[in-house]
Every structure is written in C-alpha cells, then in structure tokens.
Amino acid sequence: MVTALNTHIRFENVSVSYGPKQVLRNVSLEIPERRIFAVIGPANSGKTTLLKCINRTIDFVPSAKVQGRVLVGGEDVYRMRNVYQLRRRVGMVFPLPVGLPLSVYENVAYAPRRAGIHDRHQLDEIVETCLRQAMLWDEVKDRLHVLGTRLSGGQQQRLTLARALSLRPEILCLDEFSIAIDPLTTMRIEDILRELKAEKTIVMVTNLVQQARRLADYTAFFSAGRLIEVNETEIIFTRAANRLTERYVLGDFG
Amino acid sequence: MSKPSRKNPAACEANPFAPTPLEKSKRTKELIAQGILAGITFLLVLPVFIIFAYLLYQAWPALTLSFLLENPKEYMTAGGIWAPLIGTFFLVLISLAVAAPIGVLAGIYLNEYAGDNWVIRCINLAVMNLAGVPSIVHALFGVGAFVMFARMDRSLLAASCTLAVMTLPVIITSTREALAAVPMAFREACWNMGATRWQTVRTIVLPNSISGILTGVILQVSRAAGETAPILFTGAVFFTPIPDHGWQSFFPYGLGDRCMALSMHLFTLVTQVRGVSEEMQYATAVVLVGLVLLVNSLSIAIRVYLRMRKKW
Numbered sequence: 001m002v003t004a005l006n007t008h009i010r011f012e013n014v015s016v017s018y019g020p021k022q023v024l025r026n027v028s029l030e031i032p033e034r035r036i037f038a039v040i041g042p043a044n045s046g047k048t049t050l051l052k053c054i055n056r057t058i059d060f061v062p063s064a065k066v067q068g069r070v071l072v073g074g075e076d077v078y079r080m081r082n083v084y085q086l087r088r089r090v091g092m093v094f095p096l097p098v099g100l101p102l103s104v105y106e107n108v109a110y111a112p113r114r115a116g117i118h119d120r121h122q123l124d125e126i127v128e129t130c131l132r133q134a135m136l137w138d139e140v141k142d143r144l145h146v147l148g149t150r151l152s153g154g155q156q157q158r159l160t161l162a163r164a165l166s167l168r169p170e171i172l173c174l175d176e177f178s179i180a181i182d183p184l185t186t187m188r189i190e191d192i193l194r195e196l197k198a199e200k201t202i203v204m205v206t207n208l209v210q211q212a213r214r215l216a217d218y219t220a221f222f223s224a225g226r227l228i229e230v231n232e233t234e235i236i237f238t239r240a241a242n243r244l245t246e247r248y249v250l251g252d253f254g
Numbered sequence: 255m256s257k258p259s260r261k262n263p264a265a266c267e268a269n270p271f272a273p274t275p276l277e278k279s280k281r282t283k284e285l286i287a288q289g290i291l292a293g294i295t296f297l298l299v300l301p302v303f304i305i306f307a308y309l310l311y312q313a314w315p316a317l318t319l320s321f322l323l324e325n326p327k328e329y330m331t332a333g334g335i336w337a338p339l340i341g342t343f344f345l346v347l348i349s350l351a352v353a354a355p356i357g358v359l360a361g362i363y364l365n366e367y368a369g370d371n372w373v374i375r376c377i378n379l380a381v382m383n384l385a386g387v388p389s390i391v392h393a394l395f396g397v398g399a400f401v402m403f404a405r406m407d408r409s410l411l412a413a414s415c416t417l418a419v420m421t422l423p424v425i426i427t428s429t430r431e432a433l434a435a436v437p438m439a440f441r442e443a444c445w446n447m448g449a450t451r452w453q454t455v456r457t458i459v460l461p462n463s464i465s466g467i468l469t470g471v472i473l474q475v476s477r478a479a480g481e482t483a484p485i486l487f488t489g490a491v492f493f494t495p496i497p498d499h500g501w502q503s504f505f506p507y508g509l510g511d512r513c514m515a516l517s518m519h520l521f522t523l524v525t526q527v528r529g530v531s532e533e534m535q536y537a538t539a540v541v542l543v544g545l546v547l548l549v550n551s552l553s554i555a556i557r558v559y560l561r562m563r564k565k566w
Contacts, residue, residue: 057446062370088448098443101462110457111447163447 005032008171008201009054014068016049018061023049025225026068031218036193036202038216038233040209040248045222047205048094051173054203055090056083072171088115091164095176097156099148100163104131104140107148107159111166126166133196134162135188153180161189172196174204178211190215209249213237221245306543313536321537325498330522331529335538337496337506338519341410342545344507345485345515346478348414353421354471361429361467366455385423389483392420396488411509413489420484421474428470432463465560472553476546482517490518492526516542 009031016024024046031037039047052058053070056077070077072086080086088111100107108127117123127144131137136158140151148159157180164172174193178186193202193215206212212219213233220230221244229236229245240246273281310317320334327333364381368374396416406412436459444454482490489512496506507513520538523530 055446057442060442060445084448084450086448087446092446094442094446096439098439100440100443100458102458110444111449114447114449114453114457160443163443167447 005035007031008033008073009203010069010071010074011050011053012069012071014053014066014070016046016053016058016067017065019063023225024053027225027227029220029227029230031201031203033201034197034199035217036197036204036215038212038219039203039205039222040207040212040219041222041228042248044224046225047222048175050222051092051175051203051205053077054171054173055087055092057087057092059083088167089170091167091169091172093157093161093164093172093174093177095179097153097160097180099151099156099159101147101149103145104148104151104159105144108162108166111163115167130162130165133165133192134158135185135192136162154182154185157181158185158189170200172200172202174202174206176205176207178206178208186211209251213249221248223248306540306547309536309540309543313533313540316531316533316537317540321534322541325496325503326493326519329529330493330519330527331531331534335516335519335541336503337494338514338516338538339541340496340504340506341490341513342479342516344410344513345414345417345490346475348410348509349417349421349478350471350475352415353418353425353474356418357422357425358429358467358471361426361433362455362460364426365430365433366451366459381423381426384419385427387420389420389481392416393484393487395419396484401488407510408487408491408512409489409510410507410513411489413485413513413515416484416488417478417481420481421478424477425470425474428473429467432466432470433459435466436462465557468560469553469557472549472556476549479545479549480517480542482515482521485515485518489513490515492518492522516545 007030009029011027011029014024014027015022023044027046027050039050041047049058052061053066054072054077058064058066066078072089077083077086100110102110105127108130109123112123112126117126128137128141131140136155139155140146148156151159157177161174161177172193178189181189190211193204196202197217204212204216216233218230219233219236221228221236221240221242223244229240229242231241236245237249240249322334322339323336324334325337326335364374364377368377393416396412396419399419400406400412400415401408404412406415440458440462441454444458445451449457491512491514494512494514497503516538520535520542523535523538
C-alpha cells in the first residue's frame with residue numbers, strides 16, 4: 001500500500017502531551033509524496049496536533065511535549081538547524097480565517113518578502129498565481145490594496161490559503177480549510193488541490209468524511225490520539241478493517 | 255374605515271403588545287440602574303471641573319504671557335515661571351528619553367519572547383511592585399543610586415533618571431498590554447510562514463500596537479511633570495538664576511546643573527517664600543494642571559486617531 005510510493009513525511013512512535021493530557025499516543029505513519037492524504041476522526045483525536053508536528057508550530061504551545069521522531073524528506077524536524085526554512089517548505093492553513101492587517105497584496109507577498117524576494121515583478125507574479133490558486137483572484141484583483149481584514153470570512157480563508165501557497169511549499173497542510181467557504185467555492189478549491197498534488201504533498205484534516213472520500217488518495221482514521229487505521233481511501237470507505245473506522249465513515253457514531 | 259377595530263374588535267380590546275407586569279418592573283429597574291450609574295459617573299467628573307474652574311478664577315489676573323516667559327524675580331515675589339517651566343520640560347524629556355526605550359523594549363521582550371518560567375515570573379512581580387512603590391521611596395533610591403553611587407551629584411541628569419525609574423514599570427506594563435491586544439492568530443499566521451519572532455514583531459505586532467504604546471508613554475509625561483518628591487533630593491532646587499533672553503534661555507541647564515521645576519516651584523511659592531501674591535500661586539498651579547490636561551488630551555487624540563485607522 002503506502003510503502004510503494006516515496007515517503008515524504010514519516011512519524012515514528014510520536015507521542016504528544018499538553019501538560020498531563022496526552023493527545024497523540026505512539027503514532028507511526030508514513031505520508032506518501034505527491035498524494036492527498038486525509039486525516040479524519042472525531043473531535044479531540046489529535047488531528048490538528050499531528051499537523052502542528054510537521055512544521056513544528058507545536059513549539060508555540062507552551063506546555064506541549066513531543067516524543068518520538070517526525071521526519072520530513074528523511075530529515076528529523078527536531079534536528080534541523082533552520083526551523084524557519086522547514087516552515088517555508090510546509091504551507092499551513094488553519095480553520096479560522098486570518099487576514100493579516102495588511103493589504104491583500106501584502107498578505108500574500110508577506111512570506112516571500114521575509115524570505116528575501118524583493119523584485120516587484122516576481123512578487124506580482126507570485127501574488128497573482130497564489131490568489132488564482134486560492135480562487136480569490138477574480139474577487140479581489142481590482143482591490144488588492146484593500147486591507148485583508150476587510151474581506152469577508154470566506155474570502156479571508158481563501159486569502160489564508162493563498163498565503164500558505166506563496167512560498168511554493170512542497171507540503172501543504174490543510175486543517176478544515178472549507179469550514180468558512182461556500183460549497184461551490186469549496187468544490188473549485190478541491191479541483192485546484194487535485195491539480196496541486198502533481199507537485200505537492202497535501203495533508204488535510206477534515207470533519208467532512210465525504211470530502212476525504214472525494215479528494216484523498218489515502219485516509220487515516222484517528223480516535224482518542226491513536227491511529228486506528230490507514231489505507232487507500234477506497235478501502236477505508238468500503239472495506240475498513242476496524243469496526244470503529246467503519247462506523248465512523250458510515251456516520252454511525254453515538 | 256380601515257381601522258382594525260372595525261374588522262376585528264376582539265383584537266383591539268387587548269393590545270397584544272402591552273407590557274406585562276414583569277416587563278414593566280424590568281423596565282423600571284433598568285431605568286433606576288442606568289440613573290444611578292450615570293449619576294455616579296457625572297459626580298466623578300464634577301471635581302475636576304470645579305478644581306480647574308476655581309484655579310482659573312483665582313489665577314486670572316496673573317495669567318499673562320509674560321508670566322510664562324519671565325524668570326522669577328525679587329525673591330520670587332515678582333516675575334514669572336520660565337525657569338521652572340523649562341526645567342520641568344527638560345526633566346520630563348530626559349526622563350522619557352531614558353525610560354521609554356528601556357520600557358518599550360523590555361515590554362516587547364516580556365510579551366513576545368519570554369516564556370513562562372520562574373525567572374520571568376519574578377521579573378513580572380518586580381515590575382508590578384515597582385509600580386506600587388511610593389514616589390518618596392523612588393527619591394531615596396535616586397539619591398543612593400544616581401546622586402551618590404553613580405556620582406551624578408544633585409543634577410538634572412540624576413533627577414531625570416530618578417523620574418525614569420519611577421515611570422519605567424508603568425511604561426513596561428502599558429506596552430505589554432498594548433502588545434497583548436494584538437490577536438495571537440496574527441502571530442501564528444506569520445510563524446507558520448517561517449517568519450522569525452522579530453520579523454513578526456516588526457511587521458505585524460508593533461505597527462498594530464503603537465497607538466497603545468504611545469498612549470502609555472505620553473501618560474507618563476504628565477505623571478513625571480507633576481511629581482515633586484523624586485526630584486526634591488536629586489536635582490531640583492528652590493532657585494537658580496538663568497539667562498533671561500536669547501537662545502540660552504531655552505537651554506539654561508546643563509546635564510550636571512541643578513534646575514528648577516514647576517511642581518517644586520509651586521511648593522516653594524506656597525510654603526517657603528513670604529509675600530508671594532495668591533494670584534501667582536494659583537497661576538503656577540493652573541500652568542501645572544493645564545500642562546497635565548494638555549498632555550493627556552494629546553494622548554487621547556492620538557489614541558482616537560490611531561483607533562480610526564485600526565485594521566481589524
């Protein structure tokens with residue numbers, strides 16, 4: 001199954017606790033390159049924490065303690081000398097839309113600027129490409145200098161996606177990206193994601209089980225911090241090995 | 255003709271929107287609560303107006319431009335208040351030049367970089383306690399640390415440094431509050447894109463908290479201008495002759511000189527010198543209070559202006 005492809009991200013016996021509360025328990029997982037990998041599971045199952053381990057934003061949670069190893073491209077993220085470089089390689093979209101208090105243009109140009117790109121034409125091109133990929137370009141192309149915080153919630157969410165793409169990351173992590181976006185736009189972004197997987201590894205956390213089924217090549221099911229099952233999406237949805245998984249994907253919980 | 259009563263007399267008898275007894279009592283209580291709260295608030299503002307109006311009334315005959323611009327003469331019974339006015343100006347300016355950078359930078363460190371460990375908790379405790387220390391204790395500290403230990407002698411510099419120590423904790427606290435008001439989500443969004451903490455502070459956090467930081471700093475101007483105790487032993491004097499005319503009258507004190515100050519001058523006029531007219535005493539007070547009000551209004555104006563430009 002998964003091992004047939006190149007592994008991009010590898011979790012080796014990863015356990016994470018926030019103070020006394022353990023949120024990930026001994027997770028070992030391989031995420032293949034250039035595929036869409038969905039993570040599903042009920043609330044509190046550690047899905048978001050899993051994403052935060054990939055680009056080490058878990059470091060910003062003061063009480064978090066990580067055990068085990070996370071490897072990105074074969075390199076242990078805790079041995080990397082430059083964590084900022086790692087974060088530039090991993091685009092991250094969290095569920096709550098955040099428009100930075102800058103213009104729409106500067107929102108998208110923020111990360112490239114910090115990474116040392118100052119050429120105006122190059123920036124213009126990045127901004128347009130990313131906004132197009134996030135399905136926002138047509139709505140904001142005439143008002144790129146409006147504050148990002150003035151956009152509607154759904155637009156800000158797509159702005160967040162555009163920002164995540166602005167450094168052409170090799171990995172894109174999406175945590176409930178469609179929560180504030182209307183279904184039509186969601187469909188269009190899903191199409192974009194299918195295109196993007198030709199060049200990126202996409203890890204998406206979703207509560208919409210059907211979204212995982214539509215998009216993902218592989219699906220992992222988490223419950224209470226444990227990895228219950230991981231397999232090709234079709235198998236998870238039709239012939240799940242674990243009874244918990246089967247009940248969850250059928251919506252038969254509680 | 256089209257009155258509802260004709261068509262449906264039953265509905266007209268009982269107004270369906272008439273308040274029930276419960277709603278009536280709720281409305282009465284609401285009115286009483288509002289009345290009491292508003293009354294107490296206005297009562298609070300009243301003394302400020304009364305004090306200022308009374309001061310103005312008493313000081314009116316002496317309030318002239320020459321009173322502001324002349325130096326005290328004839329054992330301070332005549333002339334104006336230029337020397338103490340410019341002295342207070344430099345005291346405040348130098349104390350802010352010392353306290354503002356240190357306070358703001360320390361505030362940034364504490365809010366943006368420092369983790370939660372016992373060292374930081376000790377520092378927080380120290381800052382809070384420092385803010386509660388009485389000003390006369392600051393004065394004694396100033397005598398020990400600046401006048402004697404640092405060998406500044408009693409001077410403008412020593413007095414300014416003492417004022418700086420006094421204002422520092424409040425500047426740190428207000429800076430931290432202003433920074434903490436910037437939503438955490440902004441920082442996380444930047445960190446997620448590989449921005450360092452400093453890049454995040456410089457590009458997102460500071461531009462959006464500068465109004466709060468400035469307000470905190472400016473409010474300390476009025477506090478430093480009004481304090482007497484900290485400068486009493488560290489550099490302010492009853493009287494020192496300064497040039498009356500020319501550019502020297504604008505830079506009358508060197509850093510090592512003793513200087514006059516407005517708050518101290520008021521104390522002198524009222525208790526130490528005989529034969530000072532009441533008008534002059536009141537006029538000095540009016541200038542001091544007026545300065546404080548002016549600076550506070552300025553800080554409010556800046557805050558309002560920057561809040562209009564607030565970006566989220």
